[in-house]
Amino acid sequence: xxxxxxxxxxxxxxxxxxxxxxxxxxxxxxxxxxxxxxxxxxxxxxxxxxxxxxxxxxxxxxxxxxxxxxxxxxxxxxxxxxxxxxxxxxxxxxxxxxxxxxxxxxxxxxxxxxxxxxxxxxxxxxxxxxxxxxxxxxxxxxxxxxxxxxxxxxxxxxxxxxxxxxxxxxxxxxxxxxxxxxxxxxxxxxxxxxxxxxxxxxxxxxxxxxxxxxxxxxxxxxxxxxxxxxxxxxxxxxxxxxxxxxxxxxxxxxxxxx
Numbered sequence: 001x002x003x004x005x006x007x008x009x010x011x012x013x014x015x016x017x018x019x020x021x022x023x024x025x026x027x028x029x030x031x032x033x034x035x036x037x038x039x040x041x042x043x044x045x046x047x048x049x050x051x052x053x054x055x056x057x058x059x060x061x062x063x064x065x066x067x068x069x070x071x072x073x074x075x076x077x078x079x080x081x082x083x084x085x086x087x088x089x090x091x092x093x094x095x096x097x098x099x100x101x102x103x104x105x106x107x108x109x110x111x112x113x114x115x116x117x118x119x120x121x122x123x124x125x126x127x128x129x130x131x132x133x134x135x136x137x138x139x140x141x142x143x144x145x146x147x148x149x150x151x152x153x154x155x156x157x158x159x160x161x162x163x164x165x166x167x168x169x170x171x172x173x174x175x176x177x178x179x180x181x182x183x184x185x186x187x188x189x190x191x192x193x194x195x196x197x198x199x200x201x202x203x204x205x206x207x208x209x210x211x212x213x214x215x216x217x218x219x220x221x222x223x224x225x226x227x228x229x230x231x232x233x234x235x236x237x238x239x240x241x242x243x244x245x246x247x248x249x250x251x252x253x254x255x256x257x258x
Contacts, residue, residue: 001093002031004040004062006055008047014071017082018046021069024089040064042092042240048072049160053215056117056237065099067092067240074254076159077117079241091242100241102156103175103196104233109212109219109226115233116215118157122202122228123149123182125209125221130185132205138198144205147184152177152200152230156237159254167191171247177232196232203227 003025008014021044022032033040035058045055045068052068059066068078069085080088091097106113107120124131133150135142153162155170158178163169167180168191177198180191194200204210204222212219212228222228245253252258 001029001042002033002038002040003092004033004035004043004058006035006043006045006047006051006058008051008071011047011071014046014051017069017071017085021046021085021089024085028089028093030089030093042067045069045078046071048075049077050216052077053116053118057215057217060104060115060235060237063235065238065240067097076250076254077156077239079239092240096242097240098243100172100239101236102172102239103154104235104237105152105154105157105177105214106231106233107152107212107214107219108229108231109222112219114214114217114219115235116157116217117154117237118160118215119151119153119162120228120230121149121151121161121213122210122222125211129208131208131210133210134203134205135179136201136203137194139201143186143188145181145184145189146186147181147189149182149210150202151180151182153180154178159251162191165191168193169251173247175232177230198231200230201227202230 007018043055043059043066045052055066070078106115134144151162155172158170162180165180165182175196177194207224209221
């Protein structure tokens with residue numbers, strides 16, 4: 001079995017664990033391949049949720065599943081802890097795992113597009129000035145937000161930036177798009193949950209520039225009249241799971257609610 005390993009760079013603990021992980025894989029008869037070389041059978045992430053997002057990009061391009069070892073602070077997207085490395089690799093090699101499909105979200109700006117598992121963020125460039133963002137839903141005018149920005153997240157991404165902006169936590173077993181304004185200076189500032197089939201179009205309504213990103217991948221800057229189209233991604237991300245955690249238990253664990 002071939003594994004690509006995505007590591008949180010600049011963090012000594014992650015680099016040290018990655019070296020140990022590669023040794024365990026080799027000892028169990030597996031192979032580690034470069035992320036830009038031979039196609040892997042699975043992508044392993046060593047770090048926190050940011051590393052997982054990078055690993056998901058590799059996995060989506062290769063059409064393979066991804067599993068994360070948590071060496072971050074929260075690790076909502078990761079499945080295993082470092083001290084489980086030997087047992088995890090053994091189970092992976094034996095095929096003793098399940099796959100959890102997570103819907104993705106895509107954004108298109110002109111000829112450029114990107115897909116991610118967390119969110120699309122449209123936000124101001126100038127930290128001192130608000131922007132007007134006009135929203136159309138399925139081709140019909142909805143409303144204009146005067147705000148720092150807008151987030152369109154998947155259920156998986158509802159635990160990330162969307163949550164910090166006041167959005168709901170959504171069980172990833174559901175399929176939906178969550179629209180959450182960031183620091184809205186508008187009468188209506190509540191987050192909204194739409195079916196996953198919804199087509200969301202966001203147009204810049206002022207001459208103040210905004211930037212667009214998908215899971216932190218930049219799609220560049222927009223100015224007045226420019227728009228970004230947001231839809232469900234064409235393919236899901238596949239997360240490796242050992243079937244031992246439900247979403248409510250994960251929330252209480254990660255937020256320290258017990």
